[in-house]
Amino acid sequence: MPITLYIVRHAKAEERAIFMDDHDRQLTSDGIMAAARMGHHLRGKAILPDIIISSGAPRAKDTAKVIAEQIGYDPAQIQLEDALFDGGPKAYLAALNALPDTIQTAMIVGHNPDVSYLAEFLTHQSIGSMSKGEIVAVVFEDLTWAEVSGRTGSVAFEIKPKQLPND
Template identity: 50%
Template sequence: MKRYLYIVRHAKAEDSSSFFGDFDRELTSSGTIDAARMGKFLADKGLKPDLLVSSSAARAFQTARIMAEQLHYEYEAIKTTRDLYDNGPKAYLAAVNTAPEKCRHLMVFGHNPDITYFAEYLTNYDIGSMSKGSVVTVEFTNMDWEEISSRTGKFISYDSPKHLKQ
């Protein structure tokens, strides 16, 4: 049996200001459009996610909600955790390792540089730096979520809003 992990970097967010802390930064209008575009792109490819897990930081959760809408996933069912905010790639691994057994298509939303390191850790594929709003798709064959660790995934694709505009 195959399982698929979609690793999503939040879309473009407003710059830091003295009014809001980094955790509370929201998406810009172009970030909102890019998140919707990526969600539609994945929906058009036939993605029907079983579970969405997002950092509870505003920009990541907004990205997850917008993509959920495009994917016909109930946004109230999005699982949020502060652990995916600035806690390193191990936090992403913990989120994946604790996914329910019945889940076959898992999406995780987070932040750079941790999310890029996590994708490279799983696949041993040199991604560079995930751009805002981008998605890395990873395939796992004959593995439970709890067994996933370093180099156990197969890199399938890297898609970004910039690629969709071309």
């Protein structure tokens, strides 16, 4: 039975300022709306992951929360992993490899360049730099989460907020 991973880059956040720690940047109103559109799109495809894991940085956490609200996932159940903020792609892979076999679909919300590297590493397909709010769905055939590694998945779809209507 296949397992599916939704890799999400956080939506648009406020620009980095001299007085602001990069970790603490918040989503802009455009970012909130883009995340809501992405969640609405996923709901229309009947996508409801068993688990959502997010970086603890506000812009990723809030992206995960907005998407969760749109798809009917309890935002209080989002698992925060602080290592996803600056732990590199290995932190993302470690979080995935630790998932129990009872999980069939997972969503992980984080930051570039790590999410783009992760998508390319898992699929060995050219993803490029994921845009803000973009989602890449990766399917793994006949694997457990512990077995997920390089070149073990294939891209099911990629969707960017600007590809969706603004209604």
